[in-house]
Amino acid sequence: MTEADDEYVYDEESGEWISAADAATKKATSLQPDTVEVRDAIGNLLADGDSVTLIKDLAVKGANQTIRRGTVIKSIRLTGDAQEIDCRYEGIKGLVLRAEFVRKR
Numbered sequence: 001m002t003e004a005d006d007e008y009v010y011d012e013e014s015g016e017w018i019s020a021a022d023a024a025t026k027k028a029t030s031l032q033p034d035t036v037e038v039r040d041a042i043g044n045l046l047a048d049g050d051s052v053t054l055i056k057d058l059a060v061k062g063a064n065q066t067i068r069r070g071t072v073i074k075s076i077r078l079t080g081d082a083q084e085i086d087c088r089y090e091g092i093k094g095l096v097l098r099a100e101f102v103r104k105r
Contacts, residue, residue, distance in 0.1 A: 007019070007020040008020065009023045011023060011026070036078070036080055036081065036082050037082065038078050038082055038083070038085065038099050039082075039099060040052065040099055040100075040102050040103050040104050041055055041099070041100050041101065041102060041103055042103055042104075044103070044104040046076065046078065046085065046099065046102075046104060047078070048076070048077050048078055049075055049076070049077075050075075050076050050104055050105070051072055051073065051074045051075070051076070051104075051105040052072070052073050052076055052085070052087075052097075052102035052103060052104055052105060053070060053071065053072050053073075053102065053103050053104075053105055054067060054068070054069050054070065054071045054073070054097075054101060054102060055069060055101055055102065055103050056069055056101050057069050058097070058101060060092055060095070063091070063092050065091065065092065067089065071089075072105065073087045073088075073089060073097070073102070075087070075088070079096070082099070083098055083099050083100065084096050084097070084098065084099070085097045085098075085099055085102065
């Protein structure tokens with residue numbers, strides 16, 4: 001079987017006809033999620049559900065509140081950005097912290 005006899009499929013993303021082998025490879029690589037490594041101020045790798053401690057007093061914009069150094073934030077969620085962490089804190093909805101201001105517990 002020569003390359004001219006290969007089966008071709010239409011790739012909707014690129015709008016081109018590609019070989020079935022290339023399509024299978026492309027599909028396999030697209031199934032792997034793009035993982036972003038989020039590291040705290042010290043360099044520890046953070047994951048969803050971790051608890052972190054603030055290493056600096058932070059003034060929260062729009063809430064007229066300051067979160068003090070040493071405050072423990074439980075059950076963080078990663079946002080897909082290497083420097084942002086989504087979390088909950090009493091009285092503040094939708095709090096997003098920078099990874100450079102936290103340390104993993």
